[in-house]
Amino acid sequence: MNCDRAERLLPLLERGDLKEKETRDLDQHLIDCARCAESARDYEQFFDLLHSTGELDFDEEFFGRVRRAVLSEIRLRERRLPTPLQWWRSNPVAVLGIVVLVVIAFGAGIAVLNRTWSGLHNERVASSTEEVNRVHQPPQANPATTIDVVKPDAKEQRVAVVNSKRNAWNRLSRRNRNPKTAQAGDMIARRDGQVRFDRKPPEEKPNVELSLQQAATAQRQKASRIEILTADPNIRIIWLVAKNTN
């Protein structure tokens, strides 16, 4: 063992903080080295000085203040309402049970509200239908309802055709938009919506789409209207309910 290592181990010798082998080596070194042996004696004096200091003196007033402050703080904390975290720490099972109950109650409440609301809505619809039937009940013995398919007028049909062809124009390829490059049989169209067909105009299919506005206008004076959408977007069933003229 050299002196540097001995210097590092010397503070640990006196209080028995060294391992057995280290103690043996250091003892051997102290026999051989006078300087380290003197240093070891200095450490002995230092430990004597350290142990002579004894305990620190604190008066009872010091401790009394500490205890009073602690106890008053404890009483204050106990008086406060426990926070959820404190509840959780004190009794996690009970807190978990309460949380589950609250969640179940909340869900049940929402379900009940939802059911009540939808029931009220249905009732309102039903009552309004009944009211309509009652109010618009014709005095005659004639059938109160008719099912009619209303055809749109020619103008609206034309507008619908133009719109559909304008949409077709937008879908045309660049080649087909140009009359020079368009092939025979292609549809030639212009941006302004005027559409013409080079050779063979597309066959006009009878538009069976109902004009609701027209139907409403036509029947406004005589009937209320209930529309029924069908799977075919071009066909709607209008249920006309005759008004009570009285």
Added chain:
Amino acid sequence: MAGEVANVILMDQKFLRAGSAQAHDEVYLALIQRSKAGDTEAFERLMIATQQKVASIAYRLLGSREDAQDAAQEVFLRVYKNLKRFDESKAFHPWLYRIVVNVCRDIAKRERKRGYQTVSLDEELENELIEQSASPRNIEEWAMARQQKALIEMAVARLPYKERTAFILRDFEELSTEEVAKVLGVRQATVRVHISSARARVRRYCERLISRTKGRSRNELR
């Protein structure tokens, strides 16, 4: 209250005299159990039984009585708060020491952030001590316990915090290296390094101060 203090001290002394560490632990255990059940009187007795150690460590770690008092209050509040989590199969004192060390570290950090000097035993006090000891009247009384205590306190206050903690727990509270390691949450080898360094520093500081004192007194005698 004074009666209770005497009672606890007598109780502690009785068990210490009997040399029954187990019985001593049982007393603490009974107080802890009652405190856990919300008995503040038992907790007060527990405070009385441990206040000297708590205050001593706090004072040596923080270097001022005011900080030591604040630390002691905080320590006992934390003990009360965490008592339910204390494992009764383990020793109480290492657990208490860990709380003291943590609280003092927090206070020291807080004071450092505020820019206060953590060590109140400053240069002025050091010079005052030298003046007192160097005067012809007191030169023979240099070895008096009060001055020795002050000398050691000043030296300890100048140690880095980790070394100071290990040194105080090992040399003043007389915990074993293993116990110190457990309290500080470090390895025993680390504790030995800290203790070795701390003892060397304290010894050097004391020697330097004593040599300065002797030099000044010699000059004054001339």
